Amino acid sequence: MLVQIQKFIDQFHTRLSQIISWFTLIMVLLTLLIVILRYGFNMGWIAMQESVMYLHAAVFMLGAAYTLQVDQHVRVDVFYRKFSERGKALTNLLGSLLLLMPVNIFILLISWEYVGNSWGLLEGSQEAGGLPLVFILKTFILLFAGSLSLQGIAEIIKSTLVLAAAGERK
Structure with a gap:
């Protein structure tokens, strides 16, 4: 059952990354x-410029979980690359349990009211002609922490399975 959960989470983030890659x-x-x-026609729209910022936020915030899934996140790799599979799995398990999950839970808790207030106001851009969707932009914070937590669960499952398999081989 754990393998099915892990595979479902991985497939979800793979599909999500395929969609946001178009962004x-x-x-x-x-x-x-x-x-x-x-520069060619001396014309400009604030909303168009803000839409680039919204897309960038979506790519970064929604793509973070996939980056973790494919093991391309930022890490101090000096020691990690020399570890055995068991050592890497243990490092990933402890990192997920002690760092990734607590930070994501903190982000969810601390930003819940912030995002909720924005939705309550249906907050829009402060710029004249800007997008009236700041509340959507702020929602990416919750989606970031939620999707990264979900992928963290998948990583915990993967690491646990690697450690269990290594224990059986002994």
């Missing part, structure tokens, strides 16, 4: 359009 192309095209309009 980077959209950001590039929007940025190109913004530059052409501004």
